[in-house]
Amino acid sequence: MTPRPIIIDTDPGQDDAVALLLALAAPEELEILGITVVAGNVPLPLTVRNTLKICELAGKPEIPVYAGCARPMMRRSVTAEQVHGKTGLDGPDLPEPVMRVRPGHGVDFMVDTLMAAHDASVTLCMLGPLTNLGMALVKEPAIVTKIREVVLMGGAWMEVGNVTPASEFNIHVDPHAAHNVFASGVPITVMPLDVTHKALTTRERVARFRALGTPVGTAVADLLGFFERFDEAKYGTDGAPLHDPCVIAWLLRPDLFQGRRVAVEIETGSERTMGMTVVDWWGVSGQPANALVINQIDSDGFFDLLTTRLASL
Structure with a gap:
């Protein structure tokens, strides 16, 4: 099987970290052309550092990592330290990375890589605010013909x-970039809160990661142990929604x-509802479909996949 070429765009974040690890654990299915990083859960210098840390944790220092946009296209930056901690990866004590970010801007890497691709062959895995892709579409609209699918x-x-x-946070941070993406005509698959809130990191599931007995398994358990506390208090659940790994899964x-x-x-026109995802689930608008919106998940199968794949790192 020929691996599917992908670009991952991310803003780690504990759940982004798990998504990156899942992708890095699937070399037979996924060819990671590069990782572009955006400001989101924490400011850009921290999301870049966190991405490098996760690549090294997975033993994959050869993966190209590019710093992208440090702020949204038109609005003030919004971050989520109250969820992810001051570093964005609070929980485990991961060493400072040795690998370095590649020269050049993440948006340029995305545009150049897509324009060099053969036909519509590259899948974009969007784990954070959509600023880098929104800007890439402005810089070079022709990339639309090179994108196989955007999964976000x-x-x-x-x-x-x-x-x-x-x-929701990722759309809220940069609604204008999100508008660009959804209006672009590219094939889109969406993992909204409606599905990710059905993928809860219960204590039993976190314990399975720790039981792997590996640095990756221990780090993931520590990441999720910290990450859980905010959503457990907010929603009264056993565990937290594991959002971003749904994209890779x-x-x-x-x-x-x-x-x-x-x-x-x-x-994008109303401050009261700025960033709202208007989903015409029942087809009442008469507008053509432009996205596959996911609303159901086999959560046991999802966590089985995560545990099995992460055990290989």
Whole structure:
């Protein structure tokens, strides 16, 4: 099987870290052309450092990592230290990285890599705010013809917002970039809160990672142990939603998910509902479908996949 070429765009974040580890543990299925980093869960210098730390934790220092946009396209930066801690990867004590970020801007890397691709062959895995891709579409609209699929974690429709009453964090941070992506015509698969809130890191599931007895397993258990506390207090659940790994799991095991092709638009005109993901689930608008929105997951199968793959690192 020929591995699927992918670019990962990320803002680690504990759940981003697990998503990166899952992708790095799947070399037979996924060819990581590079990782672009964006400001989001914490400011850009920290998200870059965290990405390098995770690549080294996985024993993959050869993966190219590029720093991208340090702020949203049109709005003030918003971060989430209250969820992820001051570093963005609070929990484990990971060593400072030896590997270094590659020269050049992440947006330029994304554009250059896509334009050099053969036909529509590259999948973009978007784990954070969509600023880098939004800017890439402005810089070179022709990249649309080179994208096989955009798979993103973001948005919500029935679960509604986790930052404002109307908006989910990744879309809320840069709604104008998200608008660019959803209006671009590229094939899109969306992992909203409606599905990620069904993938909870219960104590039993976290214990399985620790039981691997490896540096990766221990680090993941420590990451999730810290990450859980915010959402457990907020939602009263056993564990926290493991958002971003759903993107990578979709590429490896799409049979674990169910959804529907619908029309999706991003609200950018109202401060009250800024960043709202307007999902026409029942087809009442008459607008053509532009995204596959996922709303169901086999959570046991998802965590089995995570545990099995991470055991290989």
